[in-house]
Amino acid sequence: MQLSEKQALQKIPERLAAAMGLKGTVVLTEVEVAPKANQSRADLVVSTGIHKFVVAYISRANAADILAAIRRAREAAPVWGKKANPLVAVPYMGEVGQQLCAEAGVNWLDLSGNAHLEVPGLRVHLEGKPNRFPRPGRPATVFAPKSARIARWLLIHPEQRFSQQQLAALTDLDKGLTSRVARELEQQRLVSRDERGRIYVADFDTLLGAWREVYNFSKHHIVRGHIAARSSDEVLRQVAGQLKRSSVEHAATGLAGAWLIHPFAEFRLVTFYVDKMPSDEAQAAMGFRQEQRGENVWLVLPNDEGVLHGASERHGIRCVHAVQTYLDLKGHPERAAQAAEELRRRCLMRSNDAE
Numbered sequence: 630m631q632l633s634e635k636q637a638l639q640k641i642p643e644r645l646a647a648a649m650g651l652k653g654t655v656v657l658t659e660v661e662v663a664p665k666a667n668q669s670r671a672d673l674v675v676s677t678g679i680h681k682f683v684v685a686y687i688s689r690a691n692a693a694d695i696l697a698a699i700r701r702a703r704e705a706a707p708v709w710g711k712k713a714n715p716l717v718a719v720p721y722m723g724e725v726g727q728q729l730c731a732e733a734g735v736n737w738l739d740l741s742g743n744a745h746l747e748v749p750g751l752r753v754h755l756e757g758k759p760n761r762f763p764r765p766g767r768p769a770t771v772f773a774p775k776s777a778r779i780a781r782w783l784l785i786h787p788e789q790r791f792s793q794q795q796l797a798a799l800t801d802l803d804k805g806l807t808s809r810v811a812r813e814l815e816q817q818r819l820v821s822r823d824e825r826g827r828i829y830v831a832d833f834d835t836l837l838g839a840w841r842e843v844y845n846f847s848k849h850h851i852v853r854g855h856i857a858a859r860s861s862d863e864v865l866r867q868v869a870g871q872l873k874r875s876s877v878e879h880a881a882t883g884l885a886g887a888w889l890i891h892p893f894a895e896f897r898l899v900t901f902y903v904d905k906m907p908s909d910e911a912q913a914a915m916g917f918r919q920e921q922r923g924e925n926v927w928l929v930l931p932n933d934e935g936v937l938h939g940a941s942e943r944h945g946i947r948c949v950h951a952v953q954t955y956l957d958l959k960g961h962p963e964r965a966a967q968a969a970e971e972l973r974r975r976c977l978m979r980s981n982d983a984e
Contacts, residue, residue, distance in 0.1 A: 632720060632740070632762060634672075637686055640740050642675050648744040648753050651677065656701050671705040674713075680748055682716040682736065684711050689737075690719045690726045692835050693817040696838070699733045714748045720762035725838040767833065771813045774848070774933035778802055779810045780840055783820060783830050784952045785939040790827035800935065837952065837977065846960025850930040856920045857901075861885070864925060865899045866884045869946045871907065873916035878904040880940040880947045883961045886954040887968045889943040891975045894964050899958070900927040902936055902949065951976040 632640070645662065673684040685702035687694045702715030715735045719726065723740040730737040730745065738744040742758035772780060778800035783791070791799070797807040811828055814820040819839060820830040830836055855971055859863045865885050872879040881889055883900035906928065907915070917926060931937075939950030948954070958969040 631764070632688075635687065637688070637718070637720065637740060638673050641673055641684060641686065643737055644718075644740055644742070644744070645675055645682065646677075648738060648755055649677065649680075649743070649751065656913055660892040671702065671709070673718075674681060674709055680751060681709060681713045683713045683976060684716045684718050686718045689819050690721060690723050692725055692819055692839050695719075695726045695729045696818055697757065699730065699735050702735060703733070712749075714744075719800065721760035723840050723842045725835060728838055729835065741930050744757060758970065759784055770843060771810050771817070771819075772843050774931075775802070775841065775935070776806065776810045778933070778935040778938065779814065779953060780819075780836060781938055781950075783828070784833065784837055784840075785950050787830045787833050790823055790825075790829040792825075792827050796828065800938070833977075837955070837973075841956055841959060844956045844959055846957050849902075849936075852928045852930070853921045854912075854917045854926050854928070855922040856916045856918075856926050857915070861899060861925070863897050865946065868899060868901060868917070868926060871911055872901065872903065875907050877907050877911070878937070880937055880949045882929070882936075882949045882954050882957045884958070884963060884965060884968055886948045887958060887972050889946055889948045890951050890954060891972060893968050893971045895969075897925055897963060898927065898961065899925060900929060900961070902929050902931050904930075904934070906930065914951045927981065 636650050671683045672686040675682045675684060683702055683706040685698040685705070687698045698717045699715070702717055706713045706715040715737055717730055717737045719739050720739070721741045722737055722743055724738065727745065731743070734748045736748065738746070741761040742755065744753055744755045746753040770776065778909050779796055779802070782796065782800050793804070793807050793811055795801070795860045796811065797804045811820065815822065819838070821829050821835045822828055856867065858867060865881065869879070869881070879901045881899070881901050883898065885899045887893060888896050895946055919939035936949060939952065940947055941950070942948070949957070951972060955969055955972050958972070
């Protein structure tokens, strides 16, 4: 179901009332649809009697539009009084939008039933509701497997600047695709250009978060299996050793990769990207049996070879870069969420060189 802007503006007071636990008591004291040419005015002002919210509505929750809406809401709020609260409204708010609003100290609400409202005398946080307004079709994205090589390279080298020609060569992409991806990243304010036209990361956290929001580890081809061993570390080294002997290009990721980069917690699941499946003989030599019951090893054929960009040896085992490991943890079980949070805090914070 897709909403027109008029329909969305009609629904916002209802969603706001539901989020605040009010039933039919929200009163529209002022309603204003802002002219499109004037980006400093509110789309809607909703008053509950006690609280007043100055709303900037956008139909897409990408980073660029969220930042513009935050600015619009913050600029418009003082016009409606000292106690007016800026609020960004969208059909569905993703992780990146939530992060940007939190950093700006701006309230947000989505029409799918999620919200974060924090004003004097009121604190509401609702999450977990699915997107009720997905866009039809399969939109092109700067984070498609091949296109994502640009974002990955920039995140691996956050303190450096590259010309488009350099990016194309370093990521092995044609110049046309590099130009299109760079332009879209710039339009979404995920990258910037300096006076020489060189491209660099505008905001590390936002770029990484925008990618993670749409990343889907299951799009890779995962072969699940089991290896009997006394410990997960033994499994890790057993698999790595056999892959090396079999001349299979490989790199650890997921929980095992996170542990190699920064030991955080014990892990059971060992995951390796491989450029080809090891032979039956090699699988037998490492004790690998393909089965999902009791699985403790994933051999993963990536949907793009770019996942290996930035890979390096850690503790004697080749491992993908921390950026790729962080993304991959989104599709892992056990303590993957905590491992991802720790990896980001330790190795991927803003302005850090993630090497």
